[in-house]
Amino acid sequence: MNLADDRIGVRVDGVSKRYSHRVKGEHYAARDVRLVVAPGEFLTLLGPSGCGKTTTLRVVAGFEHPDAGRVYFGDQDVTGVPANRRDIGFVFQNYALFPHLSVSDNVAYGLSVRGQPLGTIAKSVGDVLALVGLAGYEQQFPGQLSGGEQQRVALARAIVIRPRVLLFDEPLSNLDAKLRVTMRQEIRELQQRLAITTIYVTHDQEEAMAVSDRIAVMNEGSVVQEGSAQDLYLRPASEFVARFVGRVNLVPARIVAVESDVVAVDALGIVMRVPPGTQRFAAGDRVSLLLRPEAIAIEGDAGAGPIRGTVVSHAFLGEKIDYLVRCGDTLLQVVRYNAGQVQVVADGAAVSLRPALDAATLLAGAPR
Amino acid sequence: MSCATSPHRDPAIAATAFALWALLALFVLYPLAMLMGRVLFDHGSLSTAGIVTVLTDRHQVQAFWNSLLLAALVGLAGTALGFMFAFTAARARLPRGLLTAMDASVLLPLVSPPFTTAIAMIFSFGPRGLITYHVLGLKGVTVYGLPSTLFSEVLTYFPIAYLTLRPLIAGIDSNIEGMALSLGASRWRVFRTVTLPLCIPGLANAFLLLFAASLADFATPLILGGNQFPVLPTQAYLQITGLYDLRGGAALSFALLVPALVVFVLQRYWVSRRFYVTITGKGAGQTPFDSVSNAMRTALLAACLAVALVIAYFYALLLYASLVVALGANHALTLQHYRVIFTDGLKAIRDTLIIAGLAMPLGGLYGILVGYLVTKKKFIGRRSMELVSMINYALPGTIVGIAYLIAFNDPPIELTGTALIIVACYIFRYGPTGIRATVALLQQIDKSLEEASAGLGAGSGTTFRRITLPLIVPAFFAGLSIVFIRSMTAISATIFLVSVGWTLITVKILENITELSLGPAAAFSVLVVVIVFVVMAAIARLMRVFRAPGAMPVTSLLGG
DSSP, X not given: OOOXXXXXXXXXXXXXXXXXXXXXXXXXXXEEEXXXXXXXXXXXXXXXXXXXXXXXXXXXXXXXXXXXXXXXXXXXXXXXXXXXXXXXXXXXXXXXXXXXXXHHHHHHHHHXXXXXXXXXXXXXXXXXXXXXXXXXXXXXXXXXXXXXXXXXXHHHHHHTTOOSEEEEXXXXXXXXXXXXXXXXXXXXXXXXXXXXXXXXXXXXXXXXXXXXXXXXXXXXXXEEEEEOHHHHHHSOSSHHHHHHSSOOEEEEEEEEEEOSSOEEEXXXXXXXXXXXXXXXXXXXOEEEEEEOGGGEEEEOTTOOOSEXXXXXXXXXXXXXXXXXXXXXXXXXXXXXXOOSSOOOOOTTOEEEEEEOGGGOEEEESOOO | OOXXXXXXXXXXXXXXXXXXXXXXXXXXXXXXXXXXXXXXXXXXXXOOHHHHHHHHOHHHHHHHHHHHHHHXXXXXXXXXXXXXXXXXXXXXXXXXXXXXXXHHHHHGGGGSOTTHHHHHHHHHHSTTOIIIIIISOOXXXXXXXXXXXHHHHHHHHHHHHXXXXXXXXXXXXXXXXXXXXXXXXXXXXXXXXXXXXXXXXXXXXXXXXXXXXXXXXXXXXHHHTTTTSOOHHHHHHHHHHTTOOHXXXXXXXXXXXXXXXXXXXXXXXXXXXXXXXXXXXXXXXXXXXXXXXXXXXXXXXXXXXXXXXXXHHHHHHHHHHHHEEETTTEEEEOOHHHHHHHHTTHHHHHHHHHHHHHHHHHHHHHHHHHHHHHHHOOOTTHHHHHHHHHHHHHSOHHHHHHHHHXXXXXXXSOXXXXXXXXXXXXXXXXXXXXXXXXXXXXXXXXHHHHHHHHHTTOOHHHHIIIIIHHHHHHHHHHHHHHHHHHHHHOOTXXXXXXXXXXXXXXXXXXXXXXXXXXXXXXXXXXXXXXXXXXXXXHHHHHHHHHSOTTOOOOOOOTTO
8 A cells, every 4th residue: 555656745825714703703713824745744733722723734625715825735736626526534533433334334435435346445445444453343333433443443444545645633632641642653653654645733742743754833823833843842933832842941031142152141040051043132132041841950959050949849740750949030840850769859948950051942032 | 515615506405495495485485475465455455354353352352361371271280290200200210111101101192183182081071971970970060161171281282391301301410419419408409409490491491382282272172172261273263164254264363373473482592592501411320319219209100100090091991982882871892983984984094194195205305305405505595494494383283274275275376175285284384393303413413524525535415315314314204203193193274174085084083073973083093093103113113224323313303
């Protein structure tokens, strides 16, 4: 089932979609969205609910017609092509399995609509059910299956037609936490094996980071940043992305001096020297210093860390301990990972903190 | 379905919508307009003189108030009785067998011809009644009047309240009651402060449904009302058939229109929107909380059993009356009444079966077509189609019958004397149940199913045929069952539409009663109940074959 030869990319070119809302009035669900998905690439649209990711996906599928903009599959403009002529595989959040058809009839549906001979259909259905680990389930009905099994049927039904583009709309949100992790690995492996161009929608940043080649973060109808999981985590372009992808401390800071390869900032009562990042700053600018909780080392009172603080609260989570530490007016989240013996610092204890400054970033403007 | 926002139009949809509009215009709007015209115009000029005479007549004014009084009392008593049954069924932890038996006895009145309880009342409490004369030895009692009409209508219609209230009570999450109990409330206090308030919209709904049913009831007051207790539907009928005053009859039926419409609008657009969200979900009830004490449970059960026994007694009496020479006088067993109905009455039986057989599939089809169009398609006049399709259903049968009589008696559209007029009356009067079943089912079918089909390459026709249609088949069968049952048992509208060429069993029963041949009337009634049960069983079997495994079931629609 390797489709490598006829892989195509997807281009979303300035798509906008307006809705009239009873409270908010006329508003944009998607606003001038531009995306390029390379052939065989796995792109995830990540964002909070209402950010326009599902609308964008449904426009790509052909379930919604954009008010403006075009959608291309390869070189073909499919904007006016109805969903049933786009050759897509769509996996719905609620799976949308046909309740009156057996597992094999569900999977066979797309093939039989395409008028394939029965023998071919039976073979393809058998193959794809084996592929998703559901051999032997042919005669079951959707109502008899567990959530994870239904998810696999939905997946099999979408890929059996050898779609040009595979689309997922929050496919794992109805599964429990452990199954979610297993299924996302399976989806990723399957996509790699089949090499189908894929767009995947989720609000779960960890899921997005686990499955994607590339992630497009959306907010209020627009794409705010695109990049690999590492790019987004280490070099967020905005406070929104910084806060949405992973946990973060945003500390108010002021630029003291700008040098060629390092910027000196005044934050938490000391001067720190951090990498300049992509933005340009001048001395005296108000900025936000971005420190990830795991990039701050926490030591007892006797430690030599440059920042002094007091533990406000802590939570022992097994592989790590979360601390909330007060430094002057600022509350900092600090994570300490366990490697063997751990010494839990008690609430109210004085501590010293040492930020790993090469992992810190600066964003323009004071934190909101 | 093509996506709701995609711009292209479907010519098949447009043609179907157009055809349905033409039929609705002809069989719903046109007769109603003709009825209004007849009431308001006299020989081409606006005139109210004739109507005012009829409507200000002391006797008719009395009939109007009687109608409202009877409807209100039936509404109150029937709702109370229905609530008791529903509460017992949902909360008294009944064994399965007992529950089924209770259901069966309660549903009997809903599938019977309209005179059955009335005939049984006469047999029991009439001048030579089994109970009044033979058991109690009373002489010269009269069974006619408000009390017996009320009693008979409550027994006939309380199942409607039962059917609408039972899922409601069963749907109340019993954890809510358990919570109240754990906060220290007594069972009675929990019932009074939690259960009952949650049921109030349902009770109001049931009251209005019963009010409407009683307001429209023609058969029971005709037999049991007598001279002391005239009501509007019977007065309109007598004005037309007795005094040959079509205009006066139309005016009387018109007086019925106002309360009927008020009740319909209240029920559909006010009460039905006030159901609490908490009770629309499915009941958590795996471990139902003990909401009734054992003593209360016994009391409830005894009360329900007593009512069920009365119903069973009435039907047993009817069967017995059909098998003896003359109940109350000569109790020798005979099949003579059945011989009569299968010779003299054979034409009525054949006509009724033909008409019901025609109306059944057409009414079922009409139900799913309109239901599908108004839920899933966008076209001009969609909302008004939904409303117009409900009119004949909401109006009392007397109004519809008189309107048809006026509209189709003369050219340009002369249908009087044909089977078509009766068939059309049944389709447009009882098809709406199928519409509502279809709408309810379609609203449960997630939009994503049709999108999934489209995404897999199916066109809108294929999607309808292979996905949507199999899932609304239960609504089709539910709709056609109702049309069949009502075609076998209704009389209020069609009594105006029968002719020498086409007559109905129910009309024959009425003729027999007025001629005091109660034996054949009982035999006819038994026959109708048997036919309805046999056909229902056949449809249920068919449904098991046709019902797709994953399709959602339709809740009982007999409740209106």
